Amino acid sequence: MAMIIEKVYVSGMKFIDEAIESYCIQKSSKPSAVCEEIATYTRANIPQSQMLIGPMEASVLGSYIRAIRAKRILEFGTYTGYSALAMAENLPDDGELVSLDVNEETSKLARSFWDKSPDGKKIKNIVAPALESLKTLNGKFDFVFIDADKENYLAYLKASLERLSEGGMIALDNCLRNGKSIEEGFTDPGTEAIKECNLWIAQQSTLFSSLLPVRDGIFVVQRR
Structure with missing residues (x-):
């Protein structure tokens, strides 16, 4: 086990052989060219670009969004807008995605990219502390993606469960925490905080959950 963990740290969130991962990405549906533009710009210009989700993760999230026929998505953590647009591309034309973040600069950058896409009109961005913002929003959400400050993961999850629609789904990123x-x-x-959140999920008899070794670990949660 120690040898596997060492490999993870060196390669940076690579739990699967690189050639296998590349093959899977090539054969999977991919986000748009605008998403790729966001990724390229972010890696070249923005600190902590490893915060981007990758194309494999975007494909997995898109599959879940389509499978449950989600119409309304809540996102904790906008960053430069890649994940929001990748998810919005899998919503129907009248769908909505609300993305919450506290960073005004990166949120403005995200909007500049979203405006290049026909799916950008589906995205609403709120720049304020997430739990405060959530109180101002009405209605339920069909899909929730949590990819923000790790210390508040459990609080975000519990708040999301209260606002989750029947048959809805929550996905939490970085739950393997690079091993x-x-x-x-x-x-x-x-x-x-991630360990506490993972343990809490596993102990809930009312939840059906699956921790997937996709990139840095996606924990997928639904009510039973």
Whole structure:
């Protein structure tokens, strides 16, 4: 096990052989050219570009969104807008995605890219603390994607469950924490919060959950 963890740290969120992952990406449906433009710009110009979800993760999220016929999505964590647009591309024309973030600069950048896409009109961005913003929103959400500050993951999850529609689904990103979630020696606040959230999910008899080793780990949650 230690050898596997070491490989993860060196390669950076690579839990699957690179050639296999590349093959899977090639054969899967991909986000639009605008999404690729966002990714290219972010990697070249924006700090912490590893926060981007990848095309494989975008394809997995898109599959779930389509499978449950989601019409309304809630996103915690906008960053530069890749994940929001990738998900919005799988909504019907009258669908809506609400993306919450506290960073005004990256949110403005995200909007500049969304405006290049016909699916950008589906996206509403609110720049304010997420839990405060959620209180101002009405109605239920069919799909929720949590990819924001790790220390608040459990709070975001619990708040999302209260607003989840019947048959809705929640996906939490980075739940393997680059392999640190399974190690005892890592006690930074983000990792501790992810471990707590993972454990809480696993202990809930009212939830059906699946932790997928896609990129940095996607925890998919539904009510039973």
